[in-house]
Amino acid sequence: MDSVMAHMTDGVIATDRRGNVTIINETASSFLDHEPDDAVGKSILDLLDIRDDYTLRELLEDPDDLVLDFSTKEHDLILQAYFSLIQRESGFISGLVCVLHDVTEQQKIDQDRREFVSNVSHELRTPLTSVRSYIEALSEGAWKDPKVAPDFLKVTQEETDRMIRMINDLLTLSRMDSGTQKVDLEMVNLNELFNYVLDRFDMMLKQDDQPEKTYTIKRDFTKRDLWVEIDTDRFTQVLDNLMNNAIKYSPDGGVVTARLLETHNNVILSVSDQGLGIPRADIPRIFDRFYRVDKARSRAQGGTGLGLAISREVVQMLGGRIWVDSREGRGSTFYISLPYKPYDEEDLWDEDN
Ligand SMILES: Nc1ncnc2c1ncn2[C@@H]1O[C@H](COP(=O)(O)OP(=O)(O)O)[C@@H](O)[C@H]1O
Ligand SMILES: [Mg+2]
Numbered sequence: 001m002d003s004v005m006a007h008m009t010d011g012v013i014a015t016d017r018r019g020n021v022t023i024i025n026e027t028a029s030s031f032l033d034h035e036p037d038d039a040v041g042k043s044i045l046d047l048l049d050i051r052d053d054y055t056l057r058e059l060l061e062d063p064d065d066l067v068l069d070f071s072t073k074e075h076d077l078i079l080q081a082y083f084s085l086i087q088r089e090s091g092f093i094s095g096l097v098c099v100l101h102d103v104t105e106q107q108k109i110d111q112d113r114r115e116f117v118s119n120v121s122h123e124l125r126t127p128l129t130s131v132r133s134y135i136e137a138l139s140e141g142a143w144k145d146p147k148v149a150p151d152f153l154k155v156t157q158e159e160t161d162r163m164i165r166m167i168n169d170l171l172t173l174s175r176m177d178s179g180t181q182k183v184d185l186e187m188v189n190l191n192e193l194f195n196y197v198l199d200r201f202d203m204m205l206k207q208d209d210q211p212e213k214t215y216t217i218k219r220d221f222t223k224r225d226l227w228v229e230i231d232t233d234r235f236t237q238v239l240d241n242l243m244n245n246a247i248k249y250s251p252d253g254g255v256v257t258a259r260l261l262e263t264h265n266n267v268i269l270s271v272s273d274q275g276l277g278i279p280r281a282d283i284p285r286i287f288d289r290f291y292r293v294d295k296a297r298s299r300a301q302g303g304t305g306l307g308l309a310i311s312r313e314v315v316q317m318l319g320g321r322i323w324v325d326s327r328e329g330r331g332s333t334f335y336i337s338l339p340y341k342p343y344d345e346e347d348l349w350d351e352d353n
Contacts, residue, residue: 011100169306241307249275272333278326
């Protein structure tokens with residue numbers, strides 16, 4: 001084998017000059033789901049299931065690399081096949097060697113990346129297109145009409161703000177992906193931090209003379225002060241997003257319940273709403289980037305579809321977990337658990353002595 005290097009985990013198949021298998025290693029036979037004895041003597045075209053697309057002559061004359069999809073319902077398997085000829089010095093071709101390399105993971109990453117780029121483009125094109133049409137209308141004369149001009153300007157401003165939020169969210173995510181996101185860990189009193197965030201939401205409602213929607217925040221906290229090691233800014237962003245969602249997807253006048261409790265080695269924080277809930281089929285995907293149950297509704301409310309994706313990254317970075325429990329039409333509860341080492345005053349006293 002000259003031009004092709006095989007690794008231990010690669011499949012290797014050798015054929016005679018008619019393309020019939022003479023040798024096949026364990027890996028190749030398990031990739032192709034064939035007992036080695038069954039495979040020997042078979043044509044490689046049948047073994048790789050490429051008879052409809054290639055002739056043996058094509059493989060021998062111009063052995064290109066092929067990407068072959070052997071995925072089944074049970075598991076994904078994508079193989080890259082490299083071919084090279086077994087050739088004597090005289091030029092006589094006595095057979096073919098095929099190395100099969102498992103590229104399933106790589107293909108999945110590539111696929112995710114392509115999907116992500118296409119999502120980002122789409123998500124930005126939508127607000128840009130609407131901004132352009134409002135600006136067009138304004139410049140074609142609507143600017144002189146005091147009845148519509150302020151509204152048109154308001155929409156362009158809101159959409160621009162949303163695009164900026166989206167870009168900032170994307171930058172945050174990309175910093176987390178590349179590991180360049182700085183984490184400032186400090187011991188924080190979670191009861192205080194949660195209260196601070198909730199106070200802000202109470203205040204926002206109080207200061208709004210004509211709120212689009214009213215809500216009541218209920219607090220159900222443990223008596224004990226829970227100290228956890230977190231990045232305050234990042235974690236505040238997570239709490240903000242859960243609260244924003246709870247309010248956004250709540251009915252007018254709904255109650256949002258914020259809970260905080262501790263177990264033996266975790267703190268558990270939750271936010272419950274009485275909103276429209278999340279269909280069972282969507283639950284596994286709502287932490288995915290850009291995934292929204294109702295895109296139009298989310299956009300109309302200024303959503304970017306990135307809040308929960310960022311929240312999950314942050315919580316995982318802190319060694320915790322985030323999940324949701326929801327019934328369609330009945331409301332949702334989002335939970336976060338964080339690692340926690342309870343220590344009481346006695347321990348502190350012991351350390352001091
Ligand atoms: N409290 C909630 N009640 C119902 N659906 C929710 C709730 N929180 C999140 N969702 C669903 O999860 C999706 C993703 O949430 P998120 O990532 O915060 O994006 P955004 O809020 O920008 O739409 C939302 O679009 C919505 O469909
Ligand atoms: Mg959100």
